[in-house]
Structures are given as C-alpha cells and as structure tokens.
Amino acid sequence: METILGEMLDSVLVIPFQKDLTSRIASISESYAEVIDRDGVEDCVLSFLCGETNTNLRSYIIEQYLEQFSEDIKLPPIVYQILSQYVVYILINDEQYDDTDRMIYSLIVRNTMVICKNSFNKLLASKFLPLLYPFSDLCRETRNRIQQCSEKQLTPYIFEHDSFEEMGVTIDEDHFDEVKQLAQQAAKLEYQELIANIQNKGIEDPFVLAYYASHILVNTPGWKYVDPNPVKTIMNILPTGRKKMKVKNIRSKLRDSEWYSGYGASSKSSLLIKFIEGANITDEIGELQLSDLEFAIFMYYEFYLEELIID
C-alpha cells in the first residue's frame, strides 16, 4: 500500500519525498483509517475531491508524527488531500474491512463525484479514483445473484398441497437453496410489477420521472435482493430520447411537482438530495447540466446509500 501512496504523492509534488517520510506518513494514515467512522470518511472524500480542509486528519498526522518520531511535521495542504485519498483507498481496497462498510465508502466516493463532473482534469491523483468505484457494484452483484438450485424437492408438489405436513416434507437445511430461489423469484416478479406501475403513472416530465422512479426503486422492500443492475432498470423506465437540464432548474421542476416528496439525507455525499431539499451547499451543483438518465442514476445511488446507512 505504501507504494500506492508514493505514486499518489508523486502526482502532485514537484520532487518526491524521501522514502522514509513517505513510509512514516503512510503508516500514520493507515492507523487513521482504523479509527475513523463514516463521517470521517466523508471528510476525507470531500478533501480530495473538493479540496476541503480535513482538519481531523491533519491534526492526527501532526500529533502522531510528533508522538512516534519526536519531530514536528509540516506538510503542504495538497499532501493532506492526497493522504485523505490514501485513507479512503485503504478502507475500500483492504479486505480486512467490513464488506458493507467498503460498499458504503465506495458509494460515498461515487456520489461525491457529481460535483467534479465538469472538472475531472483538476482531480488529484486521478488515476487511482476509478479503483474506488467498483466495490459497491461487485458487492451488490454478489449479494443479488439469484440462487441456482437444480434439485427441486418442493416446487413440483407445493401447488398440490396446503401444508408441508400434507406434502409429507419436513423443511430442513437441504431445502434452503430451493426456498431462497423461490423467494428471490417472487421478489423479482414483484419488482417487475413495481417497474410497470411506475411506467403507468403517466409522469410526463423525464426529470420528475427520474426522481420518482429512483426513489421508489430504492425504497421498496425487497429491491436490494433482486436488481443487480439498476442502471439497466432505470434505462428501461425512462423515455429513450435524452433531455439535459441544469440541476437548479430540475430542482424547481421537482418542487412544483405532485410526485416529489422530501427526503432527509444524512450522508454529506448526497449532494443532489441536499441541494433539491434546499440545503445551503455550493452553487456549483446547481449549474451542473445533467441528462435525465444521469440524474436518475445519481439520485438512485444517493437514495441507495442513504438506505444502506439506515440499515
């Protein structure tokens, strides 16, 4: 991991740090990763994507450096942004951390990226950013994979009886995969009905439809067990012709709509939800131009992250 930090730092420094300095700050950053919570991770993400000062990380590095090496350390502000990125890189890519947490952190990065949409060329150590994205999807795909069960002991008979007793079957561990598959298929069917219902609501404005659909898809029980590819689902729901609009205009449109319902976001990375709710965040986000499909996908993952946090 230390080599990764060296590469990240090289992308911003005029000349590289001495190896032992890199090694020391890598080690302190790794210990910081062990002690922070989601709020701390969000501060790290806002630091390396938006340039916000990460005072907690900065204080931690300065204090620990003095404690461990009996020396004061003064690093340029940009280095703290890189260290923030390194901390998040560790938390997402190191298998010692909990899968759900890793998924949440990966989503925090992706969701915050909305603010960088027009300034990708200004991102620091940008070649490492795509390495922070995939975990949430990989994890979701693994969890949502429909159980494959070829041995059907219950399904052929269950329609002909009214109880397991009547069937002469005692449910045990051997039947678990088959029962799980039945449950998943039932949930999938309900989900498909839900999608059909959304399409039949007659919501004409694609941005209102995008918001409504993403909200409903995430908030419907069972959603997370059946849809390994929400982007595809959203693409199927929205009309095929793409429209673009500034986020501030989307907000006005939504707030005038009967299909809009407020949502109290708790993650700092849920920038669109917060902006639409009227939170006092950067005007830059209002000026962003998004297509209805892009808006729907960003919204979906913001709601998704919020639900994961609540869970």
Add this chain to the structure above:
Amino acid sequence: MDNQDTNDLLLDTPKEVKSDSKANIIEKFVTSKESPFYTDALNESNINNIITNEKPELIVLFGLNDLGKTTFVGSLYHLLRVNGEMDNYNFINSDTFAGFERRIFLRKCSIDGRTNTNRTLRSENPFLTLHMAHKTTLEKRLIVLSDRAGERYRDYISKDEELLKDKTIKYADRILLFVNAEKLIGRSYSNMKDELRTLLRRLKEKDMLPILAAKYIIFNKYDKVVDVENQQFKEHKQEIVDLFEEMFEEKGISQHCINSKNLSDNTELEELFSILIQPLNKKRVDTSLDWVKTAIKKNKA
C-alpha cells in the same frame, strides 16, 4: 504571496549584514551561501511548500557550467517583469523574487564581462517560481524553474553520491538541454562532447533521465558562431543532436538556436520563452472517471 504563509519560504535565518565597503557588498551578496532575502530561490526541502492545488510544471535547465543557463533565466524574468505578460499569460507573482533578482544581477555581470561573478554557485538554491494567469480564462499556472549550477552537473560526472542526490532531473516535465554553440567548432569540442556523453550515460545508467519529459536542445551563444554554414560546425551540431536523441531514445527533439543575453529584437529567444510559458498538452481526462457515463455505455452495449 498566494495562499501561503510567507514564513514557509524562509530558507535560512537572515544574517545580519555587517557594515562593509560598497564595493564588497554586491560581491558578498553574490557569493554568500545564505541569503538575507526571504524570497530567494528555493531548495529540495522547501520547494514542495509552494504547491497549492495543482502540480506545478517543473522545467529543468540542464547543462555544464558556462552555457548561459542563468542568463537565460534572468532574461525570461526581465521580460516578464518589464512587460508583465507573455503571450496569453499575465505574470502575477513569484515566491522567489530575490532569487530572480540575483540572477538578473549575474546576467548583468555577464553582459558587462565581469566573469568572476557570472556563475550560479554550486551551493545556491536552484528553484525559481513563476505564477502565471491566463488573460481570458484566468486559469492559474505555476512554473518551477530549476537552475542548478553547472558545476553541480560536472560533479555528477565523477561523483556517484552527488549524482544520486539529484531528485530534479528525473521528475522534469520539460528539460532544456543547453549546449554552447560557440564550442561546436574548435579544439574544445571533442572534450565537451565527451563530457556531455559521460554525464548523460551516467544519468541513464541510474535511470535518472526524464524520458517522458518534453525536451528542447538549446544551442546558446549562437551569435558568437562565426560561420553557421561551416561544414564542420554543422556536423558537430548534428552529432550533439544525435547524442541527445540516442540517450533519450527519442527522434526529432526540437532545436533552438539562441542568444540568451540579447533582449532586443531577439525573435528566437522570445519564441522559445513563449513555448515554455504555454502549458504542455492539457492533461488527458480518463473517461472512466465519469462512472455514470461508463455505466450507461456498458448497459447500452
């Protein structure tokens, strides 16, 4: 100063300047290892402190002593200070005004023929900065020039420990390869070429050449060449170009024939400065950074 604590730039504790004869004061400023100015040139331990929100562009002036590197820097600074702009960029600040002024002074000494002081000293800090802002977009750009004493490069020929200490050449975004055009003809040519070859080979062996940097071969003091059409001169010039291209494993490195001292109607020099002031090709944006677009593309496929 932009976004920084000026105390960060204090190199050494300023020393009290003892009363001295006027004649000696200037010489002392030039030869003093420690600067009394807080905006003097920067060194390896504090150059990173100037970074604000983007990696600066590092331009390394490479070459042995007496090739006019310092005069070149002094001329660039002089033009920027006098005009306040160059091409599409305004000169808005520097962290190293005193470092530049020192070089301007050396440039003047060089023009006046005061050869005892016309060198950048071995121990002098090498880094100088230029803060530029685009006239229309206002986009800021920070350029770091590395003007190291030619004697230091000479040390690299024979001393491994000195060579390995250099962290600048390898990380250059652009490297200006200085050659004294005047010496392409005459008895000293062969010695000059051998030294240059040895220096480049040693850097290459240690994996210290900036292979990906933009390279410029600068034939300086071109005005002193008596006959540029001389066959031997042409052959030697080509041999030097071949040497650089062999060592950097790159064909077609751009060549610039200049006189870095003269600033009146010096089109070649001004053209070169203009090239250096412009940013290198804009950073290519990795399309995979836009994860939403990537997801849409993947699902369309």
